[in-house]
Amino acid sequence: MPNPLPSVQWRALQTTLRRGNSTQQPAAIALTPNLAPNLRWRSSSVLDSYVDKPARPISLRQLIFFGGRNLDEVRILNSANYVRSELPIRIAHRIRDMQKLPYVVVTNPHMSHVYDLYYKAFDTLRKVPEIKTIEDNDRFCSIVKNMLREHLTIIPNLAMGVLECKDLVPAAEIDRFMNKLLRSRISRRVIAEQHIALTDTFNSPFHFPASSAFQQPNSHPDFVGEVFLRCNAKEVVERCGKLAQNLARDAFGPDSPVPEIEIEGHTDTIFPYILSHLEYMIGELLRNSIQATIEKHHPASPTTKLPLIKVLICHAPQHIIFRVSDQGGGIPPDELPHLWSFSKGARSQARLENFARVPTMAATMQELLNSHTHTSSIVGHQNSINMTARKVGSREESSLSSLTSRPPNLRLGIGLPMSRVYAEYWAGSLELHSLEGYGTDVFLQISKLGNKSEQLTLDGL
Structure with missing residues (x-):
C-alpha cells in the first residue's frame, strides 16, 4: 500500500488525472515519479494464502444454537478459534478489494x-496462536475489543474517501466496493461481538451451564449473546419512534x-434478531x-397538527415486514436516481463536509443522538434506551452503546444505503416508493426464522 498523499498533493493528482480522463495505476505512478521511492508495498504472499480461503457464513440460528443453555468451556474455545480463523480471512478479501x-x-x-487499519488488524489476528485455555480466550477478547474500538473510524473515512473520489471511479463500481466492505464489516462485528458477549456470559459468576435451577437475578434466558430471541416489533418501533x-x-x-x-397490523409479532441491527434500520426510517x-x-405554531406517520407490521410465514408511510413530500427528483448510492447525489459536497464532523460511527440507532446539545428529554430517553438495552443483554462493549457527535439534523446521506446493507445481510430487503409532492412508503422485510x-x-466473497 502506498503512503497516503498529503491532502494538497492528492487533490493536485486528482485534478491532473481527471483532466487526462485516466484513473489507472500506471498513469498515476507516471504522473508522480518523485513519490515512487517512498512507496511501501507490503508483501502479498501471506495475504494471498488467506484470500484463497473462503469465508464460512453463519446464520442467526447457528449463533443461537452455539451459545444456548449448554454454554461451556469447550464451546467458548471452539467459538474463539472460529473467530480467530475467520476474521483474518474476511479482512484479507477486503484488503485485496482495496x-x-x-x-x-x-x-x-x-x-x-482504512487500508492501514485493515492491514494492521489482519497482521495482528493472523499471528494469534490457537486458543487452548480460558486465559488465552480472555487475552484474545481484549485484542478484539481494542480492534472494534479502533475501527469505529472506518465508516466516516470510507464515506469521505468515496465522495472525494466520486469523479475518478464509476459510481456503480464504487458502490459495489462499498457494499462489499460494509457487509463484510457487519459480518466481522457480528461474530466478534457475539463471541465477546458469550465470553461475558460464561465468565459471569451467575453462569451455571448445567443447571436451570440457578439464574442471575433479572437474567433473560431469551437472550443469547447479541441475539435477542423475543424481539417485539411494536416495542422496537415505539422505542425508536x-x-x-x-x-x-x-x-x-x-x-x-x-x-x-401510529402502529397497526400484527402488533404482537415476536421474532429472533440482533436488536442493534433492527433498531438502526427502524430508527433511520x-x-x-x-x-x-x-x-x-x-x-x-406549537399547536399545528402534522400528518401521522403510519407503521404497518405484517407477520408473514417466512418474513416480518415493516411498512413506514409518511406525507413528507416524497424524494426530490434530483436525489431519487442516487437514493441508494454512497458516492453520487446532488448534495455530495454538503455530505462530505458533514462527514468531517463525525469522527466515529458504529452505525447504530443511538448515533442519531446529539452529544453537543443534550436536552433533558434526550438524556432521559437515552437512559430508558440504555435500560432497555441492558434488559435484553446488550454489552457495554457492543456497537449498540457507541455514541458519536452527530447532531440529529446533520445529514450524511448514507442512512438508506446502510439500512439496506443491514437488511440484505440477513437475507432481507429494503424498498422505497416515492410519490412526489405527497410522501413515501418504505418496506423493510426481514427473515423471521433465523435460518x-x-x-x-x-456476488460471492
Missing part, C-alpha cells in the same frame, strides 16, 4: 487510513410540533419520515 482500486483512490488520505421524535424537538426547537407515529414531514408542512445465512456480498 488493492484492486486505481492508484489515485488508494492514496486518498481517508482510503489509506420516541427517540426520533425527541431528536426532532432538539433539532427544530422544544416547542416544535412533531408528527405522531422513522427519523427520515419525521424530518421530511416537519420540513414539508412548516408548522407555524438464512449471512449474505456477505451480492
Whole structure:
C-alpha cells in the first residue's frame, strides 16, 4: 500500500488525472515519479494464502444454537478459534478489494487510513496462536475489543474517501466496493461481538451451564449473546419512534410540533434478531419520515397538527415486514436516481463536509443522538434506551452503546444505503416508493426464522 498523499498533493493528482480522463495505476505512478521511492508495498504472499480461503457464513440460528443453555468451556474455545480463523480471512478479501482500486483512490488520505487499519488488524489476528485455555480466550477478547474500538473510524473515512473520489471511479463500481466492505464489516462485528458477549456470559459468576435451577437475578434466558430471541416489533418501533421524535424537538426547537407515529397490523409479532441491527434500520426510517414531514408542512405554531406517520407490521410465514408511510413530500427528483448510492447525489459536497464532523460511527440507532446539545428529554430517553438495552443483554462493549457527535439534523446521506446493507445481510430487503409532492412508503422485510445465512456480498466473497 502506498503512503497516503498529503491532502494538497492528492487533490493536485486528482485534478491532473481527471483532466487526462485516466484513473489507472500506471498513469498515476507516471504522473508522480518523485513519490515512487517512498512507496511501501507490503508483501502479498501471506495475504494471498488467506484470500484463497473462503469465508464460512453463519446464520442467526447457528449463533443461537452455539451459545444456548449448554454454554461451556469447550464451546467458548471452539467459538474463539472460529473467530480467530475467520476474521483474518474476511479482512484479507477486503484488503485485496482495496488493492484492486486505481492508484489515485488508494492514496486518498481517508482510503489509506482504512487500508492501514485493515492491514494492521489482519497482521495482528493472523499471528494469534490457537486458543487452548480460558486465559488465552480472555487475552484474545481484549485484542478484539481494542480492534472494534479502533475501527469505529472506518465508516466516516470510507464515506469521505468515496465522495472525494466520486469523479475518478464509476459510481456503480464504487458502490459495489462499498457494499462489499460494509457487509463484510457487519459480518466481522457480528461474530466478534457475539463471541465477546458469550465470553461475558460464561465468565459471569451467575453462569451455571448445567443447571436451570440457578439464574442471575433479572437474567433473560431469551437472550443469547447479541441475539435477542423475543424481539417485539411494536416495542422496537415505539422505542425508536420516541427517540426520533425527541431528536426532532432538539433539532427544530422544544416547542416544535412533531408528527405522531401510529402502529397497526400484527402488533404482537415476536421474532429472533440482533436488536442493534433492527433498531438502526427502524430508527433511520422513522427519523427520515419525521424530518421530511416537519420540513414539508412548516408548522407555524406549537399547536399545528402534522400528518401521522403510519407503521404497518405484517407477520408473514417466512418474513416480518415493516411498512413506514409518511406525507413528507416524497424524494426530490434530483436525489431519487442516487437514493441508494454512497458516492453520487446532488448534495455530495454538503455530505462530505458533514462527514468531517463525525469522527466515529458504529452505525447504530443511538448515533442519531446529539452529544453537543443534550436536552433533558434526550438524556432521559437515552437512559430508558440504555435500560432497555441492558434488559435484553446488550454489552457495554457492543456497537449498540457507541455514541458519536452527530447532531440529529446533520445529514450524511448514507442512512438508506446502510439500512439496506443491514437488511440484505440477513437475507432481507429494503424498498422505497416515492410519490412526489405527497410522501413515501418504505418496506423493510426481514427473515423471521433465523435460518438464512449471512449474505456477505451480492456476488460471492
